[in-house]
Amino acid sequence: MAEKLLAIHGLHAAVEGKEILKGLNIDINKGEVHVIMGPNGSGKSTLVNLIMGHPKYEITAGSIAFEGEDITALKTFERARKGIFLSFQNPEEIPGITVENLLRTAKNAITGETIKIMAFKKELKQAMETLKIDNTYAARHVNVGFSGGEKKRNEILQMMMLNPQLAMLDETDSGLDIDAVRIVSSGVKHFKNDQNAILIITHNTKILEQLDVDYVHILMNGKIIQTGDASLISQINENGFLHLGGDALDSGEVNALHG
Amino acid sequence: MDKKKTVVEDIDRGLYDIKNKDRYRYKASKGLTPQIVMDISKEKNDPEWMREFRLRSLDIYNKIPLPTWGPSLHELDMDDIVTYVRPDTEMKEKWQEVPDDIKDTFERLGIPQAERESLAGVGAQYDSEVVYHSVKEELVKQGVVYTDMESALREYEPMIKEYFMKLVTPNDHKFVALHGAVWSGGSFVYVPPGVQVEIPLQSYFRLNSPGAGQFEHTLIIVDKGAKLHFIEGCSAPKYNVTNLHAGCVELYIKEDASLRYSTIENWSRNMLNLNTKRALVEKNGSIEWVSGSFGSKISMLYPRSILKGEGARAEFNGVTFAAGGQVLDTGAAVIHAAPYTSSNINSRSISKGGGVAVYRGAVKVAANAHHCKSLVSCESLMLDDLSRSDTLPVIDIQNDEVDIGHEAKIGRISEEAIFYLMSRGISEQEAKAMIVRGFAEPIAKELPLEYAVEMNNLINIELEGTIG
Numbered sequence: 001m002a003e004k005l006l007a008i009h010g011l012h013a014a015v016e017g018k019e020i021l022k023g024l025n026i027d028i029n030k031g032e033v034h035v036i037m038g039p040n041g042s043g044k045s046t047l048v049n050l051i052m053g054h055p056k057y058e059i060t061a062g063s064i065a066f067e068g069e070d071i072t073a074l075k076t077f078e079r080a081r082k083g084i085f086l087s088f089q090n091p092e093e094i095p096g097i098t099v100e101n102l103l104r105t106a107k108n109a110i111t112g113e114t115i116k117i118m119a120f121k122k123e124l125k126q127a128m129e130t131l132k133i134d135n136t137y138a139a140r141h142v143n144v145g146f147s148g149g150e151k152k153r154n155e156i157l158q159m160m161m162l163n164p165q166l167a168m169l170d171e172t173d174s175g176l177d178i179d180a181v182r183i184v185s186s187g188v189k190h191f192k193n194d195q196n197a198i199l200i201i202t203h204n205t206k207i208l209e210q211l212d213v214d215y216v217h218i219l220m221n222g223k224i225i226q227t228g229d230a231s232l233i234s235q236i237n238e239n240g241f242l243h244l245g246g247d248a249l250d251s252g253e254v255n256a257l258h259g
Numbered sequence: 260m261d262k263k264k265t266v267v268e269d270i271d272r273g274l275y276d277i278k279n280k281d282r283y284r285y286k287a288s289k290g291l292t293p294q295i296v297m298d299i300s301k302e303k304n305d306p307e308w309m310r311e312f313r314l315r316s317l318d319i320y321n322k323i324p325l326p327t328w329g330p331s332l333h334e335l336d337m338d339d340i341v342t343y344v345r346p347d348t349e350m351k352e353k354w355q356e357v358p359d360d361i362k363d364t365f366e367r368l369g370i371p372q373a374e375r376e377s378l379a380g381v382g383a384q385y386d387s388e389v390v391y392h393s394v395k396e397e398l399v400k401q402g403v404v405y406t407d408m409e410s411a412l413r414e415y416e417p418m419i420k421e422y423f424m425k426l427v428t429p430n431d432h433k434f435v436a437l438h439g440a441v442w443s444g445g446s447f448v449y450v451p452p453g454v455q456v457e458i459p460l461q462s463y464f465r466l467n468s469p470g471a472g473q474f475e476h477t478l479i480i481v482d483k484g485a486k487l488h489f490i491e492g493c494s495a496p497k498y499n500v501t502n503l504h505a506g507c508v509e510l511y512i513k514e515d516a517s518l519r520y521s522t523i524e525n526w527s528r529n530m531l532n533l534n535t536k537r538a539l540v541e542k543n544g545s546i547e548w549v550s551g552s553f554g555s556k557i558s559m560l561y562p563r564s565i566l567k568g569e570g571a572r573a574e575f576n577g578v579t580f581a582a583g584g585q586v587l588d589t590g591a592a593v594i595h596a597a598p599y600t601s602s603n604i605n606s607r608s609i610s611k612g613g614g615v616a617v618y619r620g621a622v623k624v625a626a627n628a629h630h631c632k633s634l635v636s637c638e639s640l641m642l643d644d645l646s647r648s649d650t651l652p653v654i655d656i657q658n659d660e661v662d663i664g665h666e667a668k669i670g671r672i673s674e675e676a677i678f679y680l681m682s683r684g685i686s687e688q689e690a691k692a693m694i695v696r697g698f699a700e701p702i703a704k705e706l707p708l709e710y711a712v713e714m715n716n717l718i719n720i721e722l723e724g725t726i727g
Contacts, residue, residue, distance in 0.1 A: 052682050055674070076681035077690075085682070092679040096697025105693065106683035141697070158683065 002029035011062035022222035031194040038219035083165030087155035094142040148175040173207040278496035284347035316439025342441040344386040382462040404449040411447035445475035459488040466495040472503040497527035510538035526554035542568030550577035566600035581614030590620035610646035626657040
């Protein structure tokens with residue numbers, strides 16, 4: 001039987017008093033690839049930020065368990081040390097801190113031991129080669145002056161180096177050209193094994209081509225309204241979200257999305 | 260007078276806070292009178308002209324009011340300050356001969372370990388007098404002079420007389436007048452024409468005695484075409500009484516010469532740091548200031564570069580960290596007094612827990628100084644809502660053919676950046692420290708490696724939170 005990694009039940013969450021998730025359930029086992037699709041503003045980013053423990057979001061009901069342990073009271077860095085990783089939609093720029101320094105600090109923090117410098121450098125070099133990142137980027141400041149695509153590749157580099165149990169990719173493919181998507185996708189494929197799991201938020205199917213997707217969830221208006229297998233992706237691509245019914249977006253929310 | 264005390268956030272500064280028993284052979288009475296100044300002068304065996312200079316400075320001190328701008332100095336009561344403390348040891352040229360407790364203090368601060376590893380010469384001042392001085396043989400052979408000011412006054416009197424307090428005169432402001440009256444210790448450096456001193460010289464100033472003032476004088480002359488890197492370090496343990504630091508630095512950079520002057524000041528929170536630093540740069544010469552200001556209750560520090568000769572250059576890289584109860588009013592000034600001169604000022608300030616970090620700077624361009632360039636960039640990072648940052652740049656330009664740029668950025672530490680680093684398993688405190696270190700990195704990278712490490716350690720100490 002598959003081992004359960006993440007279990008979310010009846011999750012309600014709000015940001016600045018506005019409810020965004022309205023009773024969400026999701027279970028992810030080791031070895032699985034899950035995809036979440038849904039219109040803008042449906043709560044996809046909120047969900048992954050919430051799992052990561054972003055202080056802006058408040059859980060009003062429900063639970064998030066990781067490997068059977070309730071993690072809702074844990075701080076973000078404690079969740080990361082348990083093996084949760086988020087590839088950000090808009091990665092932050094950190095002036096003055098090099099990519100290599102960040103990765104070494106993070107790896108030491110997550111593994112709880114000081115890694116050997118030569119082994120680390122070798123691993124970093126390999127991961128950068130896989131992602132076709134020029135090795136001079138190791139000495140550059142995190143995301144400063146990076147193009148959109150470079151930032152996303154840097155996220156995947158961190159994922160590969162930190163080797164989490166649950167990797168959440170928040171629109172990692174958006175803003176990438178077709179070649180870059182392919183590179184990122186092969187990095188993800190390289191990372192994937194039967195002991196970890198991936199949760200992918202995407203509007204695009206290119207990133208999924210090299211992966212065996214187990215489940216596709218449609219998130220609308222703060223709830224998962226449909227779960228299916230990979231075939232659901234092509235249905236969405238042909239027909240969009242609205243025909244799926246569920247709670248149609250009310251005009252207020254549409255305005256909020258565009259405002 | 261209003262004697263209201265402000266609350267100063269206290270931190271554990273570890274080795275910087277280790278105090279020794281107050282050891283002295285001679286200690287002046289508290290306060291400031293002509294008799295005290297005479298006593299100091301006698302104790303120091305001044306030549307006649309220096310004694311007169313001291314008394315004249317005291318006179319000026321008594322006539323000039325406190326500055327009417329900047330942080331309030333109402334807590335300073337000169338009647339409570341001991342202006343001169345001679346440690347009970349003579350100056351040594353052999354480290355082994357320095358008394359153990361003084362030696363231990365400097366050893367813990369990494370001196371003279373630093374000398375063995377990466378310096379061409381070292382001076383160490385304890386309270387009012389230099390207790391140790393040494394310089395590498397090969398520099399002596401090239402005619403480089405590096406000694407304490409007292410020895411310089413005996414051995415190079417004509418040169419001292421020509422330069423001493425001619426660039427910073429006692430009339431400039433109240434605390435240089437005070438300095439002129441009671442100065443003691445400091446370093447004198449002379450680099451002969453064309454001599455390139457490739458490894459740095461360092462002087463370290465340690466103020467151990469409670470309620471005392473430190474008034475060291477640093478005089479550096481880099482002659483034509485010569486080159487020097489000088490490092491100055493300062494620290495003091497914490498006492499509950501006010502200590503005063505009113506040092507003075509005069510730098511003369513001759514034609515085609517260059518000087519890099521790096522400082523890490525790390526004062527305890529009972530210190531009023533009112534330091535005056537100035538450089539006079541001749542044709543095609545250059546001064547580079549690298550400055551890290553940590554600690555103190557109040558700091559007022561604005562190194563000034565006077566670009567006197569055509570093509571002279573000044574660069575300033577400074578970082579300031581103000582925590583709760585501290586007012587760090589720092590910056591830089593450049594006077595473009597000749598054509599084709601250029602300056603570049605880059606200041607970073609960090610404030611936390613109610614600390615106040617003010618950038619106060621000035622760029623003045625004289626009417627004849629055509630074709631000069633100046634770029635000023637100051638950035639402030641506030642770590643919370645309690646802290647304050649201000650930017651007060653003055654730009655005064657007397658001609659049209661100039662290229663002047665100024666940019667200022669004041670911002671709060673980004674919650675999203677903290678979250679980003681925490682999502683990589685890095686604790687909240689370390690995440691903040693990384694962001695702050697990253698913010699200070701453009702300055703840290705200008706420092707020699709071991710001082711960059713020290714600066715990062717100081718940032719960590721400041722961020723590690725408060726005691727009690």
